[in-house]
Amino acid sequence: MELSLTERTAAPHHIIEVEGEIDVYTAPKFREAVVAAIDAGHTRLVIDIENVAFLDSTGLGVLVGALKRVRADGGSLDIICTSDRLLRIFSITGLDKVFGLHESYEALAGADSA
Numbered sequence: 001m002e003l004s005l006t007e008r009t010a011a012p013h014h015i016i017e018v019e020g021e022i023d024v025y026t027a028p029k030f031r032e033a034v035v036a037a038i039d040a041g042h043t044r045l046v047i048d049i050e051n052v053a054f055l056d057s058t059g060l061g062v063l064v065g066a067l068k069r070v071r072a073d074g075g076s077l078d079i080i081c082t083s084d085r086l087l088r089i090f091s092i093t094g095l096d097k098v099f100g101l102h103e104s105y106e107a108l109a110g111a112d113s114a
Contacts (some may be wrong), residue, residue, distance in 0.1 A: 002026075005033045013078075014042035015105065019051035022059030030059065034066045043075025046105060055086055060093065067099065076100070078108050 003026035004019040014037050022030055037045060045066065049055065067077045078100035081087055090096040102108040 003029055005030065007033065007037065009042075010105065010109070013044045013046045013105075013108075015046045015048060017048040017051070021054040022049075022052055022062070023054060023056045024058045027058040027062050031062045031065070034062060035069075038066065038069050038073075043070045043073045045070055045075070045077045046080060046108065047077065048080040048105070049086060050080055050082065052081075052083070052086065055089060060089070060095065063099070064095070078102055080105055080108070 002020050003022065006017040006019075008015050008017075016033055016037060018030065020026065034045070034047075047063065047066075063077070063079070070077050079090075080102050081090075082103050087096070087101065090099065090101060100108070102111070
């Protein structure tokens with residue numbers, strides 16, 4: 001399956017919506033988009049994986065690397081995900097305690113303003 005990336009800004013966040021599979025073959029494209037966003041000065045990233053069918057360790061590595069980069073600049077990386085299958089991956093790896101996991105962008109934005 002192909003990987004599709006859509007980006008938009010909803011101040012103060014830069015949102016990358018991902019669709020398809022994030023695996024060893026598509027992770028470089030995903031990494032490129034994330035690194036380009038960070039290099040452009042976006043340090044409050046939101047990765048929306050609502051439409052991701054598959055996520056492997058390579059994809060998790062991209063997310064962890066991105067988190068380290070934005071945190072070094074005082075930023076944050078949050079993830080939009082409601083898929084039980086994907087949330088289980090975050091739970092098993094302990095990454096559910098590292099990333100902010102949210103049901104929707106609206107839920108994240110509400111949490112930010114509270």
